[in-house]
Amino acid sequence: MEAAYPIQPELDRTFAALAHPVRRAMLLRLAAGPASPSELGAPFRMSQPAISRHLHVLEEAGLITRERSAQWRPCVLHKDPLLEADSWLMEFRRSWEERLDRLDGYIEHLHETSSDIMQKEREDGREHTNG
Amino acid sequence: MEAAYPIQPELDRTFAALAHPVRRAMLLRLAAGPASPSELGAPFRMSQPAISRHLHVLEEAGLITRERSAQWRPCVLHKDPLLEADSWLMEFRRSWEERLDRLDGYIEHLHETSSDIMQKEREDGREHTNG
């Protein structure tokens, strides 16, 4: 059976990665250029393994890759997932603005009928209760 | 002691809210106008309490408010947190582009010195190891 709504695991991981202040700070730092884990971890009072795990989350989200240069593992930013996140926000904005466009007509409509916005809800709602 | 990096719990909650496909779908639906929990939950094969909890997450993130109209609790979108999320992405993009601007000069620099990008890392790194 097909899902009735978009399943986007990459977008899930991207937004989840952005939901932690340490990882956001790391990404901002990486926007300026590659950096080693120790440099990325320096601003945080947090153990070295914790930093390593945050980098792992960023890597799983496709936001960075870790390369090798001697004992350093410089992290390089990949911004494609962020573009995807941005696309979602743009799609949202588009829907929002479409709605504003429709509002003009809707306000006209209100002048002619009841202003109880839930009336339509009641009429439409019967066909799709969950249980 | 002050944190060495920006702590933004609202942004944390916003991105975390966006990290679930059901909640993203709900927000897109709400961009078109208010809706009841049952309407919002209709597309998903998921119990009604689960829907209610997702709405709670959106409410905690400030993305919706739940009003009362008889036994219905119409959900209304508030897009301010999404604007904040968008701002973060814009800040990121700004840093990214600043970096590209600097790259021109950097490439000049490479022609004069070693191309081992980690050399600088080694020199800078000593003063801030964690542990």
Added chain:
DNA sequence: AAGTTATATAACATACTAGTTAATAACAGC
């Protein structure tokens, strides 16, 4: 070879997430 530095992994504790079913609350309409 032995020591140091940089980083990752293992093992663990704790908290949070996301789902379930069952119970409860608020309201509409007969």
Added chain:
DNA sequence: GCTGTTATTAACTAGTATGTTATATAACTT
């Protein structure tokens, strides 16, 4: 006041996230 509808809350389970300390791995240094 009973009954059905809408929605939330309670109690629980399973899985994931985030931190810790201890240990392992890899590469440079002497």
